Amino acid sequence: MSTIDLDLSGRRALVCGASAGIGRATALTLASMGCGVVALARREDALRALLPELTEAGASDVAFVVGDLDDPDSLADKVAGLDVQILINNSGGPPAGRLLEDPTSKLVAAFRRHVLSAHVLVQATLPTMQRAGYGRVVNVLSTSVREPLPNLGTSNTIRGAMSSWSKTLSMELPPGVTINNVLPGYTETERLSSLLDDHAARQGVSVDTVAAAWRAVVPEARFAAPSELAGVIAFLCSPAASYVRGQSIAVDGGRTRAL
Numbered sequence: 001m002s003t004i005d006l007d008l009s010g011r012r013a014l015v016c017g018a019s020a021g022i023g024r025a026t027a028l029t030l031a032s033m034g035c036g037v038v039a040l041a042r043r044e045d046a047l048r049a050l051l052p053e054l055t056e057a058g059a060s061d062v063a064f065v066v067g068d069l070d071d072p073d074s075l076a077d078k079v080a081g082l083d084v085q086i087l088i089n090n091s092g093g094p095p096a097g098r099l100l101e102d103p104t105s106k107l108v109a110a111f112r113r114h115v116l117s118a119h120v121l122v123q124a125t126l127p128t129m130q131r132a133g134y135g136r137v138v139n140v141l142s143t144s145v146r147e148p149l150p151n152l153g154t155s156n157t158i159r160g161a162m163s164s165w166s167k168t169l170s171m172e173l174p175p176g177v178t179i180n181n182v183l184p185g186y187t188e189t190e191r192l193s194s195l196l197d198d199h200a201a202r203q204g205v206s207v208d209t210v211a212a213a214w215r216a217v218v219p220e221a222r223f224a225a226p227s228e229l230a231g232v233i234a235f236l237c238s239p240a241a242s243y244v245r246g247q248s249i250a251v252d253g254g255r256t257r258a259l
């Protein structure tokens, strides 16, 4: 009988943006698969509170790193010696706004937080992936890789850059080390709350009105729970996903119309 191999015991993951939202849910799901977890974010109190939950979920070992993805030059030292085979590149999305009105400083900041940090972290963790003969990189991007979203100009731009960066690396990384992207749709996190607030304020309507309009364009007719993203991310980290490479997988309840 053939079975699906989702066992991550003996592996360790570095999960960025693990103090909240999709990153936190991903850390917990990986823990439930027996993986060791190193949680990285800026808020130390939230990371500290997460560790016992990770242990309870089944993580083989747990640790945290207080780190700032806005400062890519600091990251290699922060993660040196961690011995991880799985890297989740995930952080906070750029603030909303129309691209025409965005200053270059906003684009540069987003490039640093997303592309440069992910780049430094891949370079820093690749040696331990190669030594293990097992590597998984999963980048949490957005459906705007397929269809740019209104009022998210800098975010749309940076997701395109990340997706191109990732596809290029999928051709350069050695066999056994895969890289893939997960593209969230509307997911119930702090990020979604702040986007709903921003859109409601710009349109002069209530948050409930905006939320209802957003749900109406999702064939599943609801927002995602962070755990629904985490399940797909964790699958891509598993042995079962060994032949999935260089792909962008939307987890959006069917909202994106692009083929």
Ligand SMILES: NC(=O)c1ccc[n+]([C@@H]2O[C@H](COP(=O)([O-])OP(=O)(O)OC[C@H]3O[C@@H](n4cnc5c(N)ncnc54)[C@H](OP(=O)(O)O)[C@@H]3O)[C@@H](O)[C@H]2O)c1
Pocket: 016, 017, 018, 019, 020, 021, 022, 023, 024, 040, 041, 042, 043, 044, 046, 067, 068, 069, 070, 090, 091, 092, 093, 094, 113, 140, 141, 142, 143, 183, 184, 185, 186, 187, 188, 189, 190, 191, 192
């Ligand atoms: N939620 C959605 O509906 C949705 C839809 C499409 C795409 N996305 C994208 O998916 C990704 C994750 O979204 P989310 O909804 O989970 O976001 P979230 O709830 O805002 O959580 C973001 C996480 O990233 C961490 N973070 C932010 N800036 C950081 C920095 N400079 N250095 C280190 N850690 C940092 C935050 O922790 P600290 O504050 O403790 O550092 C937090 O743990 C984002 O790129 C987002 O734009 C989300």
